[in-house]
Amino acid sequence: MTNLVAGPDSKLNLEKVNVLLVQHNKAELDILTQTMSGLGVWSTRKCVSAAEAQVLASTYEIDLMVVEANLPETDGYDLVRELRRNMNSASRQMAIIILSGYTMKQDVEKARDCGANFVLTKPITPGIMFDRILWLAKDRRPFVDCDSYSGPDRRFRKLGPPAGMPGRRRDDLPAEVGEATQPNLSQDAINTMLKPQKVSL
Amino acid sequence: MKAKLSYGPTGLNRRVRTDGGLTQAEAVKAVEARLDTIKADVLASLDTLIEEMLAEKPALSGDISATCGRLYAFASQVVGVAGPFCPPEVPGAAVSLCELIDHMGASGKWSAGAVIVHLDSLKLLRSMPDEGQKAAREKIFSGLRKITLQADPKAAT
Numbered sequence: 001m002t003n004l005v006a007g008p009d010s011k012l013n014l015e016k017v018n019v020l021l022v023q024h025n026k027a028e029l030d031i032l033t034q035t036m037s038g039l040g041v042w043s044t045r046k047c048v049s050a051a052e053a054q055v056l057a058s059t060y061e062i063d064l065m066v067v068e069a070n071l072p073e074t075d076g077y078d079l080v081r082e083l084r085r086n087m088n089s090a091s092r093q094m095a096i097i098i099l100s101g102y103t104m105k106q107d108v109e110k111a112r113d114c115g116a117n118f119v120l121t122k123p124i125t126p127g128i129m130f131d132r133i134l135w136l137a138k139d140r141r142p143f144v145d146c147d148s149y150s151g152p153d154r155r156f157r158k159l160g161p162p163a164g165m166p167g168r169r170r171d172d173l174p175a176e177v178g179e180a181t182q183p184n185l186s187q188d189a190i191n192t193m194l195k196p197q198k199v200s201l
Numbered sequence: 202m203k204a205k206l207s208y209g210p211t212g213l214n215r216r217v218r219t220d221g222g223l224t225q226a227e228a229v230k231a232v233e234a235r236l237d238t239i240k241a242d243v244l245a246s247l248d249t250l251i252e253e254m255l256a257e258k259p260a261l262s263g264d265i266s267a268t269c270g271r272l273y274a275f276a277s278q279v280v281g282v283a284g285p286f287c288p289p290e291v292p293g294a295a296v297s298l299c300e301l302i303d304h305m306g307a308s309g310k311w312s313a314g315a316v317i318v319h320l321d322s323l324k325l326l327r328s329m330p331d332e333g334q335k336a337a338r339e340k341i342f343s344g345l346r347k348i349t350l351q352a353d354p355k356a357a358t
Binding site: 009010011012013014015016017018025026027028030031034035037038039040061062063064068069070072091093094095099100101102104122123124125126127130131133136137138139140142143144145146153167 | 203204205206207208209210211212213214216217218219220221222223224225228229231232233234235236238239242243246247273274276277278279280281282283284285292295296299300303
């Protein structure tokens, strides 16, 4: 992967990315399919139920799954949890976006705890989808497996458990800011940084 | 089981490229062009969805919480289907209905009247032309928001 930088000129080439769309409403599935094609995805697999999604995710190596939260029978959250737990699936570490019509705080927590990377509130706009995929393509959080959870590391800030507790990692940030290691900026230096400057074009 | 961390790149990390790709503006334009090709079919299916929701009205006088569960599922679909093609008040009314049902479920105080107003408004908003009726659409939508906010159990305390 080449360097991905967020910005208006950021380019995203999704030609080689394998996408799985899980949506029981046909019209919504058509919208998602056209959205993915427009974003430049060549390989899109579609299905209308969690059971079909299980089979496809186990059979093919999927890189990105976009799944409806309110699927009939098994909902999107349970599907994600099962897929993340399936040790035999080549797709278990794929990026996952959950789509929800109305997202309450507990739905976001449910999405985080089932192992999804993102929850997106509908209606989905192509710009938002582009930004989220770009973000996911750059995301290098480790994948965690433990008794109660399988999925991307839920800790965005590496503060880790408190000092002295087991489970701290070498790169966890200290809880305290600590003493400054360089002299403070003078007020003049701060004023210069904040002063409006004319820009020559 | 001790927590195990894998640091390897995901399939998406490996397969995304920047060479030869699209900028956001180019991608949005391409998606909009593609969505135009399915607009008529999607709007027809939106109208069917709204009719199915209206057909649930008589059931609101029976088991209202079960009926609202079905309406919630329909409304969630309306949000996704109407989003790319309708003025924002149409998906907004469906979101408002989802929120109303959540509030009523949390408080245990069900109101068939509040649900029916949402259903009728959804039908009305969909039947209004996209152009030239903005103020009227906003007025309807703001009325729905008031109803939904009144049902919020947190607002009552």
